[in-house]
Amino acid sequence: MDGMPGISRRQVLGSATAVALALALTACGGSAPSSSGVDKNGVVTVVVNGMPAKTQPVDRKNFEEDVKAFEKSHPKIRIDAREGQMDPKTFAAKLAGGQLEDVYYVYFTDPAGLIERRQAADISKYVGDVPYFKDIDPALMKVFKDADGKTYGLPTGNYSLGLLYNRALFTKAGLDPDKPPATWEEVRTAAKRISALGDGTVGYADYSKNNQGGWHLTSWIYSMGGDVASKQDGKWKAAFDSDAGRKALQALHDMRWTDKSMGTRQLLEIADVQKMMGAGKLGMYMAGPDNIPTIVKQFEREYEEYGLAALPGNATLGGGDGFMFNPKASPEKIRAGLQWVQWKYLRSPEREAVDSKRAKADGVPIGLPQPRLFAGGTQAKIDEIRAEYANTPVGNYRPFVERNAQVETKVEPPNAQQLYTVLDGVMQSVLTKEDADIDALLAEAAKKADVILAPVK
């Protein structure tokens, strides 16, 4: 190759690289906005997610039946359903690549950030046409609104954290399973008695990993009458370096180290704790009603084995899920998508009857105390229908239902996930270090949280 002058080779290589890069840049440089999605017959196709996977055959079959029934009653709309829900790992890539569904599933922690980043469509001018829209609980609608009151989505599920407990272990420990603890003092006593059963039994367990520790600590602090973040003189500040914060951490510390009723293994997350409950080795943990079917299904348990009580104290954390709309979706798609979400998830009393009948036949649980999406008369009608078809031991959830009305449900703080990361550390320290300095931990965490909260408007 001596004969070939180096400069030419470099030129050729350079040009090839430049062409390749230019090609790559044009190929990946952005996506065309989606079309209106209406064909020549006036039929609009809406891409939605939330379709259950094939591994859940009953749910899948019901979903597909619903799509057919919906398309029959709405001949101008076609539903193109996709598996999966909100996956933060692929969300941005899908949005960037023009692959995001027109209607997508979100948890209550997502909307604030998605609205701020303009990753959701403003649907204010379309929601007026949605049947029963006015009856949706205003507290839940608030999650999907911005500071100007514009609407960006609809809630389709909600929960508030209570205490999920194993009735058999309560009986075995000499506790009355129909009278679960109503104060933190009683929780502590019950946990001690359950862990005294030995054989690896844990009285009370809580999370402390992957932001779930922060999530639960927030609920602990709410229940002690405190707050995690508050607005002072128009600026958000950390509010957990307070008596409530100290009380919450002291209670956890004492149960872990003085009573030794929280087991030795820490840095747990939801799947670990559910496994402990499913294995019959855990007395109580903080959970919403939706945890019960998960445990029953996953660990082949019976509904009768579990009870649910409201969270002790004054307040608890509430959350839920819903659907938002692709910012690039056409008005036609948004209108059609709204009809689908309302028809499928925000059940009218008429739909609730159809659904409950089918669910009962399929063995799908009916009778859990939540979700309750509507306010007033509409919810009362739905509750009546659910009671009629109930196939779960509703009596086991009475301690939750009866007292939960007195417990205030508070939403998650702004920039929740970042704050939870900080609070995870606090939770971990208290559960893994016997000599944890609670005051210093709270002060240090508050400093970090102030930085996180500073940009919040």
Place this chain on the structure above:
Amino acid sequence: MPPSAPRPPAGARTGARAGNSRLRRAVRENLVAYLFLAAGVLCFALFSWYPIVRGVLLGFQQVTFAEPARWVGLDNFRRLFEDPLFLTAWQNTGHFTLLALVFGFAAPFATAVVLNELRHGRPYLRMTVYLPVMLPPIVTMLLWRWFYDPGPGLFNSALEVFHLPAQQWLESENLAMVSLVLVSTWANMGTTTLIYLAALGGIPGELYEAAELDGASIRQRLWHVTIPQMRFILMITLLLQVIGTMQVFVEPFVLTGGGPDDATVTVLLLLYRYAFVYNDFGLASAMSTLLFVVLGLFSVVYLRLTRSKG
């Protein structure tokens, strides 16, 4: 180009026309080679260079993917430095890398030397050492999670047999990082051991024979023959290990989630949180650019070493 091809006169370099015709001729004569080359370059450009360039650019932008990216200059980097976890993450990563060198560098070398000395069962033991590399990382992590379980875990059960106090392997701030390094060493040492074994096999037997004739002990042979002969390969694996361990992610992600009290938050774990928990791709890209620069420095050293040897 055939060896008989005439070398163009020096003066022709200045003439644009002559240059063009020379280029055309060079391209024509090597067309097939260039086509093959272009395919490779295109693949690299698309799947390696473009994402890298785009990644660096994202570090200077605020990206929502819903609307065009906005240039924010060094704002993302400023926010990075303000994050109280930023320094912790780098310190933890440095801590992990150092510990990984202590365990991960010595263990495979010692194993390779021992395996090399064995007369029987060497293939079987070689496979045993390599086995963990073949396990999917998540299986390794779950296995070790059971080893470390403070209740009925393997390690604490073993300690109990010897009447030693149980340890909080993953829950103690002092032990958590060491525990992660042990997992990582166990999972990855197979490959390095094989490389060392191959290198040991390449050391001429006469050197050992001569040393033995001079009355050298095993330790002296190791010190005066084995290590000097393996110096180059040891240096390369050391650098590769630094580059590899600085990107530690799976171990803290699965086993500790960065805890207890942020003791195992590493650079990549923080980067993951920025991107996929907080949805802040600008911040994540700025962090990855910094990591890229640091690892780039090590790569330069690596390239220099391999070049000088070559």
